[in-house]
Amino acid sequence: MSVSRDDFSIAFRSALLQRGASHKFSILSLFIVALIIFFLDIYGFQAVKTTRSFINDLVYRITYLASTPTRIFPGINQGVASHFNLKKENEELRQVIERYKAQDLNLEYISNENKNLKKVLDTEDVQSVSNVVLAKVLVDRNSPFLKSIIINKGSKEGIIKGMPVTQNKYLIGRIVETNYLSSRVLLLNDLNSRIPVTFDTSSTQAILTGNGTRKPTLEYLPEGYIFEDDITVFASGKDGIFNAGTPIGKTKDNGEVDLFVDPNQLSFVTVNLIKPTKEVF
Amino acid sequence: MARGNFINKLFSTGPLFLLYYLSISEVDTNLEKLFEVFSLNLQIIIIYFWIIKRPNLMGTGHIFFAGLINDVVMGFPLGISSLSYLVVCFFGNYVRNKSVNTTIASDWFTFFIALIFANLLFFSLLNNFSDVTTTFSKIGYNTFFTLFAFPVFWLLFNLYQMSFIGSQDA
Numbered sequence: 461m462s463v464s465r466d467d468f469s470i471a472f473r474s475a476l477l478q479r480g481a482s483h484k485f486s487i488l489s490l491f492i493v494a495l496i497i498f499f500l501d502i503y504g505f506q507a508v509k510t511t512r513s514f515i516n517d518l519v520y521r522i523t524y525l526a527s528t529p530t531r532i533f534p535g536i537n538q539g540v541a542s543h544f545n546l547k548k549e550n551e552e553l554r555q556v557i558e559r560y561k562a563q564d565l566n567l568e569y570i571s572n573e574n575k576n577l578k579k580v581l582d583t584e585d586v587q588s589v590s591n592v593v594l595a596k597v598l599v600d601r602n603s604p605f606l607k608s609i610i611i612n613k614g615s616k617e618g619i620i621k622g623m624p625v626t627q628n629k630y631l632i633g634r635i636v637e638t639n640y641l642s643s644r645v646l647l648l649n650d651l652n653s654r655i656p657v658t659f660d661t662s663s664t665q666a667i668l669t670g671n672g673t674r675k676p677t678l679e680y681l682p683e684g685y686i687f688e689d690d691i692t693v694f695a696s697g698k699d700g701i702f703n704a705g706t707p708i709g710k711t712k713d714n715g716e717v718d719l720f721v722d723p724n725q726l727s728f729v730t731v732n733l734i735k736p737t738k739e740v741f
Numbered sequence: 742m743a744r745g746n747f748i749n750k751l752f753s754t755g756p757l758f759l760l761y762y763l764s765i766s767e768v769d770t771n772l773e774k775l776f777e778v779f780s781l782n783l784q785i786i787i788i789y790f791w792i793i794k795r796p797n798l799m800g801t802g803h804i805f806f807a808g809l810i811n812d813v814v815m816g817f818p819l820g821i822s823s824l825s826y827l828v829v830c831f832f833g834n835y836v837r838n839k840s841v842n843t844t845i846a847s848d849w850f851t852f853f854i855a856l857i858f859a860n861l862l863f864f865s866l867l868n869n870f871s872d873v874t875t876t877f878s879k880i881g882y883n884t885f886f887t888l889f890a891f892p893v894f895w896l897l898f899n900l901y902q903m904s905f906i907g908s909q910d911a
Contacts, residue, residue: 470838472835475832475838476831478834483796483800484800485801485802485805486801487801487834490827491824491831494808494820494823494824494827495824497819498818498820501819502818502871512813516813519810523765523814526762599814601766604882605867605883606873606875636816644816651876652872652874672875
């Protein structure tokens with residue numbers, strides 16, 4: 461019995477503390493270092509934030525270069541995906557049509573507002589969106605836990621945390637991390653994304669909640685609300701972050717929203733340089 | 742002879758190269774286009790297999806560093822992936838110390854325990870200490886698919902080991 465306990469403790473200690481030719485550091489020491497780094501990053505001292513920002517810029521560039529083979533041979537990735545997903549192709553064609561309808565959608569939004577005698581545009585701090593930055597998507601790595609993209613513009617271009625990001629005037633997400641030369645955009649379908657939205661002729665208010673899947677869902681609706689298909693959902697702008705009336709997607713009868721822009725197909729996006737009136741996070 | 746040694750060394754760095762490449766590149770194993778909930782953590786499989794079979798090919802420093810890179814690319818708090826990889830590494834080391842000969846079944850079972858602990862640590866740290874939250878179901882699916890993909894990769898890596906590195910176990 462005691463021999464078995466000795467065996468256990470020897471194997472346990474050895475696994476934790478053993479070092480060798482290729483293992484220059486013991487697991488325990490690296491574990492402690494990782495924990496220190498983790499808590500320094502979480503509790504965000506300024507020096508750590510600056511260092512992380514520098515590392516982010518560097519790593520994102522390397523990631524972009526390292527991913528070049530997958531861009532040179534897109535057939536490998538996209539060929540398989542499109543084969544299994546013909547429906548997506550259909551959606552893309554629909555998006556092209558929707559792009560031409562963008563102006564009509566804005567009109568639809570304004571007329572809805574007028575019908576209900578709401579003065580959203582008067583009460584919200586709506587600013588000009590002429591001040592925009594076009595950015596290229598550097599990294600679009602599909603994590604099961606975090607739906608985000610990295611763009612090649614950062615604080616150098618005046619981008620700050622919370623700014624809305626669009627593609628073809630359709631909302632796709634917001635900035636959640638800025639570095640000097642790059643930024644991270646949290647997409648609408650991420651689990652952590654919550655956007656106040658408005659839709660239908662009675663200007664129903666709801667929260668568009670990302671759930672990690674391709675289609676976010678509408679929550680906090682009026683009691684007994686019955687969903688209808690094909691109603692355009694707009695950002696309500698009540699959070700002071702997004703422009704009121706920015707189109708997002710179309711409703712489905714199960715409460716999901718079919719986004720106008722496929723979050724997995726982004727190559728160029730637009731950052732609206734509007735300073736959020738409320739702090740994000 | 743020297744050329745043969747060089748090629749042998751090149752093949753030996755294959756697993757480490759793959760680990761770094763998966764951490765830093767856009768290549769992902771979250772095939773949601775095919776199946777919405779499908780995601781697997783290939784890095785953990787690589788680390789566990791090679792720590793058990795050929796620990797000299799997978800230094801703990803490299804594992805730690807690959808974890809940090811993965812955190813930066815994924816947008817997780819720094820160190821969280823390293824911690825989860827090191828847990829897997831610890832279990833792999835322990836199993837290697839305790840067992841004389843391993844089979845696919847024994848490796849699979851011990852991998853299950855390592856995976857559970859690694860993902861539990863990841864989930865707890867992410868949800869309790871960071872702004873990023875995830876659901877238990879997401880982690881659950883990831884654990885499930887990683888666990889069931891393990892034998893496939895075990896066979897592939899074993900084949901690679903026997904073909905290019907040599908069949909001798911650690």
